[in-house]
Amino acid sequence: GAGVSQTPSNKVTEKGKYVELRCDPISGHTALYWYRQSLGQGPEFLIYFQGTGAADDSGLPNDRFFAVRPEGSVSTLKIQRTERGDSAVYLCASSLSSGRGNEQFFGPGTRLTVL
Amino acid sequence: GDSVTQMEGPVTLSEEAFLTINCTYTATGYPSLFWYVQYPGEGLQLLLKATKADDKGSNKGFEATYRKETTSFHLEKGSVQVSDSAVYFCALIENTNAGKSTFGDGTTLTVKP
Numbered sequence: 001g002a003g004v005s006q007t008p009s010n011k012v013t014e015k016g017k018y019v020e021l022r023c024d025p026i027s028g029h030t031a032l033y034w035y036r037q038s039l040g041q042g043p044e045f046l047i048y049f050q051g052t053g054a055a056d057d058s059g060l061p062n063d064r065f066f067a068v069r070p071e072g073s074v075s076t077l078k079i080q081r082t083e084r085g086d087s088a089v090y091l092c093a094s095s096l097s098s099g100r101g102n103e104q105f106f107g108p109g110t111r112l113t114v115l
Numbered sequence: 116g117d118s119v120t121q122m123e124g125p126v127t128l129s130e131e132a133f134l135t136i137n138c139t140y141t142a143t144g145y146p147s148l149f150w151y152v153q154y155p156g157e158g159l160q161l162l163l164k165a166t167k168a169d170d171k172g173s174n175k176g177f178e179a180t181y182r183k184e185t186t187s188f189h190l191e192k193g194s195v196q197v198s199d200s201a202v203y204f205c206a207l208i209e210n211t212n213a214g215k216s217t218f219g220d221g222t223t224l225t226v227k228p
Contacts, residue, residue, distance in 0.1 A: 043159070045216060103164070106151075109158065
């Protein structure tokens with residue numbers, strides 16, 4: 001079956017611009033997660049959704065970052081006034097539900113480059 | 116806060132050598148522990164997991180045992196293959212915040228024929 005998909009795979013933008021990154025989770029998965037991975041580091045948690053609501057957004061670095069999941073399926077991560085330090089690979093994952101034993105399935109990521 | 120510390124890489128081994136990648140963690144609660152693997156050009160995928168103390172996760176010849184007393188979850192394989200070359204990430208999920216994974220920085224393994 002289809003896995004987690006993310007679009008675009010690559011995004012190059014200029015400092016100060018607005019970007020949207022999209023995640024399509026595995027069908028039927030109620031939990032959805034966003035992570036950011038910088039070169040040479042592990043994924044860093046940003047936010048997770050259980051259904052339509054953000055259950056934990058404690059990892060969002062500042063108010064330029066926002067994520068939505070209006071229908072409990074597709075999610076969009078939105079970054080306003082991008083900065084060079086936002087350059088990273090943004091990973092999305094989904095799982096059947098949130099829970100300490102549930103496997104998270106990861107998408108291929110979106111590589112964001114801010115010039 | 117929670118943290119995961121992995122053995123620094125890169126690690127280079129010859130085929131059929133024994134592999135150990137160390138992982139230790141700090142957590143306030145009782146976490147589940149995971150090893151993820153990222154093959155070249157591919158996304159992260161779960162390799163194995165353990166959800167309680169003394170559990171052993173295993174997959175594809177890899178094993179790791181949840182050691183609560185030493186807060187460790189070391190990854191081992193008895194005989195590595197060239198196809199095992201990848202980046203390996205240790206991670207935990209707290210029982211008190213079941214949506215948030217905390218990852219180590221990854222260990223790059225290269226296996227030479």
